[in-house]
Amino acid sequence: MSVIKELVFTPTCLACGLLGAHLCGTCELELNPFIGKPLQNVSAIFCASKYEGWIREKLIEFKNGRAQNVPALAAALTVAFDFANFTNSYTLVPIPSASEKIMERGFDSISILGKEVSKRVESAPELTAALFLKSQVRDQVGLTAAERKVNMAQAFGIRQKLDGDIVLIDDVITTGATMSSAARILRIAGAQRVFGIALCGSPKSR
């Protein structure tokens, strides 16, 4: 390959700009995965990073429509999977986005992150869009923790029966109301245990 072509096709680190990978080894090592605050219906929560720094900035860009950020964000999410070190097999289920958001962005953010992650995680778990979001759910921004809980209580619908362990994936866990509500319906649908993996947990979920 010519030098020019190599430069064009070689990825750069989304965090520091270093040539060679979507997320360089140094920036990956700087992520500080942690166990999130316990939530009802969820066996354990694992977050790749606090909601701060480059990951916060690049996640906001991604949610505003910048699909190029997917490989690096998926690499960061994979760090949380390595940290969780699941020993049993499981199915991945993305937290669904509201259809207006998908239209705005041009893609379903958690679903495409999930697809990329399922390719990166060693056990290559199956990804299933088991959940859907009911239309009456309000945007969570600006709601108090109590309002979020009420808002999310009946938010999700389920498309299929489940068994075994489920790993729910989301971008940011704030109060945990979304994940807890999603886990509840997955349990009702037959999931044995539900775990949560998120790119970021806000300090509240620490």
Ligand SMILES: [Zn+2]
């Ligand atoms: Zn880097």
